[in-house]
Amino acid sequence: MDLPVVWFCLIAFLWLGYLFLEGFDFGVGMLVGLLARDNDERRVLINTIGPVWDGNEVWMIVAVGATFAAFPNWYASLLSGSYLYVLAILLALIVRGVAFEYRGKVDSLRWRRWWDRAIAVGSWVPPFAWGVVLTATVTGLPLDRRGDLVGGPLELIRWDTLLGGVALVGFSLVHGAVFVALKSAGDIQRRARQFAATIIPVALAPVLGLVWVLASRSGRGVVFALAGMVIVAAALAMQRLWTGRPATAFALLGAVIAGTVAVMFGGAYPNVLPSTLDSAYSLTVWNAAASSYPLQVITWVAAFGAPAVLIYQGWTYWVFRKRIGTQHLPPVHVP
Amino acid sequence: MDVLDVARWQFGITTVYHFLMVPLTIGLSLVVACMQTAWWRTGNRKYLAMTKFWGKLMLINFAMGVVTGIVQEFQFGMSWSEYSRFVGDVFGGPLAIEGLVAFFVESTFLGLWIFGWERLAKPVHLACIWAASLASTASAYFILSANSWMQHPVGIVFENGKPRLTSIWAVLTNNTALAAFPHTMAGSFAVAGAFLLGIAAWKLHKRADDDREVWFTSLRWGGWISVAAFAAVAITGDVQSKLMFQQQPMKMASAEALCHTEQPASFSVFAVGDVSRPDCENVKSITVPALLSFLANSDFDSKIKGVGELTTEYRAKYGTNYPVDPKLGELSGKPIDYTPLLPVTYWGFRFMIGFGVAAAGAAVLALWMTRRKRFPANPWYARLALLGIAAPFLANSTGWIFTEMGRQPFVVVPNPTGVDGVFMFTARAVSGGVSAAEMLTSLILLTLVYGGLAVVEVYLISRYVRGGIAGVMPAQKESTKDADVLAFAY
Structure with missing residues (x-):
């Protein structure tokens, strides 16, 4: 197979890993403000992802880095074209990352409140803004001959990109709630499960809408099949959740996001960032790619590096597999 | 201000800021790994306390670096x-x-x-801190090899107006990178050393007597790390500057604000007045004859080209005017100014060296004054040690500002012996x-x-310093029924 195609698939896979893993991180962050009743419960929520959120975030960093390495023109046009949206993501991720680390370091109500706000901003904004940006990259932006955005930042506000934003927020919220149901113990676990079961139809509706819109635009049979798979997985996830099987529901939500990413990128292929002004200006897997030698280099690195990442990240989840309840929290001990 | 100016300020601010956290993370995480190794080998509780304390400060800083x-x-x-x-x-x-x-x-x-x-x-846990700290060292290597390629492009051919990579090995073993990496690592250890030294001295001054052993050992570690780091900084810096005289003569002429070619070339310690004047010799004070020739070529009589002569050469090689292109804004069609901002490069270079020497001198003094487990009673000692933490940070910042401003107006500097056009x-x-x-x-x-978070970080670090061990x-766990309680949670 051609290396640009391989890297197109690998980058889609990196985004899938990111949206799956940070999806529940974001959801947990949203629930800190929505579901937890007191500081102990907030701490339980944060600690379900405490050891892993940073590693999960690296999936995004590598997705973007791999895009730079494999498709420099795509990287350049997408990040400059969605400048303010990416800025919002960066600012949100900055305050979120610091909030997780700093929140428990001073024993004061006001201190924690500020960081809880930061966690809320850092958990709602990035999935929405990534939803907008990723939908824009697969459906297109007004790019000129050089690959630069024409018309300014408001060009990204369209009903389909907004749907993409809402879809990723909805997915993250329900995915996070199911994750909490699997990783916590006690009352918060019960409420997380109920919450997930209640919101899952509303939360997944925009995902299904997005998938359907993108599939019908691409018009390809295989993309429709993937969209069908997403719908089936979503329905099954709902049913599993309602019958009290959060573990299978969690796996099925994984299938939902996998299918969604496949529909997004598969529907756009061979485009990586179409131009809505003139299809001659569109960035494709072929004209956006680096030359074959650097692609070979990063393929070798990925061939050895990526399996290792999966193994040691998997091991981390195994080490921290125990459920966490309020009774497991050590007392607050800070200077 | 146009887009270019704002983008440059933004890159400068975010990068200098990021590089306040990075050297502390790299240096301190490796030092903490050594502390935990010492605990594992000796079982001495002192090393556990050091691991926990310095590890906590390292994590507060790490989050910001990430x-x-x-x-x-x-x-x-x-x-x-x-x-x-262009460089994709x-x-x-x-x-x-x-x-x-x-x-x-x-x-x-x-x-x-x-x-x-x-x-x-325990050994697995110890391996984790080693893995994390060595990985941050590795990341420094990769990013420095990327940066070094911008300073000195290698491993490429020029095709369709762009460089095409032909050897990743050449990029990763670029002699610019091989010189920049140890220099940066030594700078990181200088930061970690001064950090240990300053904080430990402050704690000893505050008579944290319960943990005197911990602070004393930390102080001695900090002192020795600083001294060793400075020696490494000086040696690697010398190697790097000799290389830079060959690869980027304009940068090094600008480091000296050398307006005219000199043979042998002297080195000025400081200047009074505007160094970018056409008669720059007249503002320089305390010049050491032939020292610049020695720094460049290890002799006392070689010729060093000045900014004026180099400008003529650069114009002949890389063009006299920017192309006419509306995207270039005001610069479209204008003559290219090949001279970096001389006050920035001249003073950046001197501050880098000055702060480095100050930090090293303070460390030597600290080691001497704390020999045989003594600690001076004078409060100024601890105050100066605390203030001294800033010195290697400033040396790192000014060094980077010098080297990045010194390659202007280029973002990718032409390699004098490399492929034409890149x-x-x-x-x-x-x-x-x-x-x-x-x-x-x-x-x-x-x-x-960034500004708000800097305040928060400094506040948290000083809080944890005051809290001590x-x-x-x-x-201590209260009873056995607490066995399920996590050892640590956010």
Whole structure:
């Protein structure tokens, strides 16, 4: 197979890993403000992802880095074209990352409140803004001959990109709630499960809408099949959740996001960032790619590096597999 | 201000800020790994206390380094999309490898280390901090090889107006990178050493008598690390500057603000007045004859080209005027100014050296004054040690400002012995599709958020310093029924 195609698939896979893993991180962050009743419960929520959120975030960093390495023109046009949206993501991720680390370091109500706000901003904004940006990259932006955005930042506000934003927020919220149901113990676990079961139809509706819109635009049979798979997985996830099987529901939500990413990128292929002004200006897997030698280099690195990442990240989840309840929290001990 | 100016300020501010956290993270995490190793080998509780205390400060700083680092990876595409397109074949590779090989290891194993106390077997837990700290060292290597390629492009051919990568090995073993990496690592240890020294001296001054052993050992570690780091900084810096005289003569002429060619060339210690005057010799004070020739070529009679002569050469080689292109804004068709901002390069170079020497001198003094477990009663000693923490940070910042400003007006500097045509002016590198208003928005927001977080970080660190060892050692478990309680949780 051609290396640009391989890297197109690998980058889609990196985004899938990111949206799956940070999806529940974001959801947990949203629930800190929505579901937890007191500081102990907030701490339980944060600690379900405490050891892993940073590693999960690296999936995004590598997705973007791999895009730079494999498709420099795509990287350049997408990040400059969605400048303010990416800025919002960066600012949100900055305050979120610091909030997780700093929140428990001073024993004061006001201190924690500020960081809880930061966690809320850092958990709602990035999935929405990534939803907008990723939908824009697969459906297109007004790019000129050089690959630069024409018309300014408001060009990204369209009903389909907004749907993409809402879809990723909805997915993250329900995915996070199911994750909490699997990783916590006690009352918060019960409420997380109920919450997930209640919101899952509303939360997944925009995902299904997005998938359907993108599939019908691409018009390809295989993309429709993937969209069908997403719908089936979503329905099954709902049913599993309602019958009290959060573990299978969690796996099925994984299938939902996998299918969604496949529909997004598969529907756009061979485009990586179409131009809505003139299809001659569109960035494709072929004209956006680096030359074959650097692609070979990063393929070798990925061939050895990526399996290792999966193994040691998997091991981390195994080490921290125990459920966490309020009774497991050590007392607050800070200077 | 136009887009170019704002983008440059933004890159400068975010990068200098990021590089306040990075050297402390790199240096301190390796030092903490050594402390934990000492605990594992000796079982001495003193080393456990050191691991916990310095590890906590390292983590407070680490978080900031991580989150500000994401901005770095994104802003090439956001603000410098023309640059990204031009260098895409070369520059993205080290960044992707850095993420795949270094960041994943760093973030995953740091999480395991933070939360793995008492859950992982001791040697496994120790291996986690080594993995995380060595991964951050590896990430420094990859990013420095990317940066060094911009200073000195290698491993490429020139095709269709762009460099095409032909050897990743050449990029990773670029002699510029091989010189920059040890220099940067030594600078990181200088930061870690001064940090240990300053804080430990302050704690000893405050008579934290319960843990005197801990602070005393930390102080001695800090002193020796500082001295060793300075020796390494000086040696690697000398190697690097000799290389730089060959690779970027204009940068080194600007480091000296050498307006006219001299043979032998003298080195000025400081200047009074504007060094960018055409008669720059007249503002320089205390010049050491022939020293610049020695720094460049290890002799006392070689000729060093001045800014004027180099400008003539650069014009002949790389053009006299910018091309006529509306995207270049005011610079379109204008003559190219090949001289970096001389006050910045001249003083940047001197501050870098000056702060480095000051930090090393303070460390030697500290080691002498604390010999045989003594500690001076004079409060100024501890105050100066605390203040001294700033010196290696400032040396790092001014050094980077010097080297990055010294390569202007190029973003990719031409390699004098490399492939013709591979260079890029900074003015051509900036994104075309981003307005000055957008760029200014991000500059303001990032600066505000960074500024606020700097206050928070310093506040937290000083709080934990005041709390001392008692603040970071885990509370004793009350009874056996608490066996399920986590050793650490956010």
